[in-house]
Amino acid sequence: LHAMKMLLWRKPKLAERLLLEGRIQAQLRHPNIVSVTDVVRHEGQAGLLMEYIDGQSLQTYLTEHGGLGVDRALEM
Numbered sequence: 084l085h086a087m088k089m090l091l092w093r094k095p096k097l098a099e100r101l102l103l104e105g106r107i108q109a110q111l112r113h114p115n116i117v118s119v120t121d122v123v124r125h126e127g128q129a130g131l132l133m134e135y136i137d138g139q140s141l142q143t144y145l146t147e148h149g150g151l152g153v154d155r156a157l158e159m
Contacts, residue, residue: 085120089130098129105131115159 090101105122108131112118121132145151151159 084135086133086135087123087130088133089125089128091128093127098124101129101131 090098092098102122102124105119108116109119109122117136118134119131120134123130123132
């Protein structure tokens, strides 16, 4: 099971940066880093194919908890 993260903006420099970061992230192995398995281009859009992590999004967590303290951020 994988997740696809696609860049919505069609800005070439931003797309190249995302793809470079994806290539670098694909080389990293750590329990707190999502694995990137491929970098892709689809219909002119840049994207990353990543392992799927089941759970709450950071946005939802922040909305429900009113922010994130320094201690909790470091723990994450």
